Amino acid sequence: xxxxxxxxxxxxxxxxxxxxxxxxxxxxxxxxxxxxxxxxxxxxxxxxxxxxxxxxxxxxxxxxxxxxxxxxxxxxxxxxxxxxxxxxxxxxxxxxxxxxxxxxxxxxxxxxxxxxxxxxxxxxxxxxxxxxxxxxxxxxxxxxxxxxxxxxxxxxxxxxxxxxxxxxxxxxxxxxxxxxxxxxxxxxxxxxxxxxxxxxxxxxxxxxxxxxxxxxxxxxxxxxxxxx
Numbered sequence: 032x033x034x035x036x037x038x039x040x041x042x043x044x045x046x047x048x049x050x051x052x053x054x055x056x057x058x059x060x061x062x063x064x065x066x067x068x069x070x071x072x073x074x075x076x077x078x079x080x081x082x083x084x085x086x087x088x089x090x091x092x093x094x095x096x097x098x099x100x101x102x103x104x105x106x107x108x109x110x111x112x113x114x115x116x117x118x119x120x121x122x123x124x125x126x127x128x129x130x131x132x133x134x135x136x137x138x139x140x141x142x143x144x145x146x147x148x149x150x151x152x153x154x155x156x157x158x159x160x161x162x163x164x165x166x167x168x169x170x171x172x173x174x175x176x177x178x179x180x181x182x183x184x185x186x187x188x189x190x191x192x193x194x195x196x197x198x199x200x201x202x203x204x205x206x207x208x209x210x211x212x213x214x215x216x217x218x219x220x221x222x223x224x225x226x227x228x229x230x231x232x233x234x235x236x237x238x239x240x241x242x243x244x245x246x247x248x249x250x251x252x253x254x255x256x257x258x259x
Contacts, residue, residue, distance in 0.1 A: 032056065033168075036148045040155035043114045046106060052145055053138050062140040072106070073139040075099035080136050093183045096136035105135045113149075121157025125150045125167075126199035127192070134186055147171060167199075170206040178202075220244045 032052045042048070054070040061067065073080055080096040097105060109131055116124055129150040136142045147168040154167070171178050177198070185195040223244065232240070 032144075032148055033151065036152040037155045040152055040160075044110060044149065044152065046110065049106075049137075049145065052148060053141050056141040056144060067139045069139075072102045072137050073099050080139075082136075093179070094136075094186050096134070102135060102137045106137050109135060113153075121153065122200060122203060123196060125153035125157065125203075126196050128153050129199070130182070130185065130192060130195055133182070167203055167206045170202045170209070174202065174205075 032055050035048075035052070050070045057067060057069050060069050068074060075098065079098070081092050082094040082096075083090040083092050109128075112131075113128055129146045132149050133142055133146040138145065150167060181195055181198045185192055188194075220241070223240075
């Protein structure tokens with residue numbers, strides 16, 4: 032799903048494409064032990080689509096999505112906007128697309144992952160390439176508590192989405208920063224082995240050095256001296 036979103040970023044986003052993405056997430060037709068509607072919009076046959084937390088019987092409703100009979104119309108509007116975007120900055124378009132899709136919540140399950148894929152698709156279109164060394168999706172996963180908080184506040188706050196846009200741009204900045212740190216670490220490691228690759232080190236010594244250069248923290252038991 033993510034590879035299709037980025038590598039085929041030149042293709043339009045359609046209902047059929049979203050159906051295939053969602054079906055790829057649930058190839059058995061089950062989410063955990065629960066049978067779900069796959070490859071088509073939700074029908075709300077078991078009641079309104081709600082985002083809830085806490086154990087059964089003490090559930091807290093964080094968000095209730097639009098009724099199922101409005102999903103087709105809402106998604107048609109969303110897809111028209113996404114495929115024929117106005118002039119906003121590509122990063123803001125990615126943020127708005129994520130929020131808009133997850134607010135419609137068109138599927139019975141997998142909406143959050145699909146929203147992240149759509150956001151990545153928008154970023155790939157902005158950059159004109161399917162290759163990227165940063166991941167906003169990973170940043171969202173790492174900061175998911177704040178993500179859920181700002182998402183809930185935005186969805187309950189009418190049409191004011193400045194807080195959401197600010198959070199998303201900050202997540203993008205942190206994702207790019209993390210990618211830069213990783214790239215610099217790779218370059219430092221490559222430079223180290225360029226300089227010292229010819230030294231008489233054992234395979235174990237090389238393995239230990241690589242672990243430390245990869246950011247290992249903690250205790251390392253060494254049975255034999257590190258240096259010959």
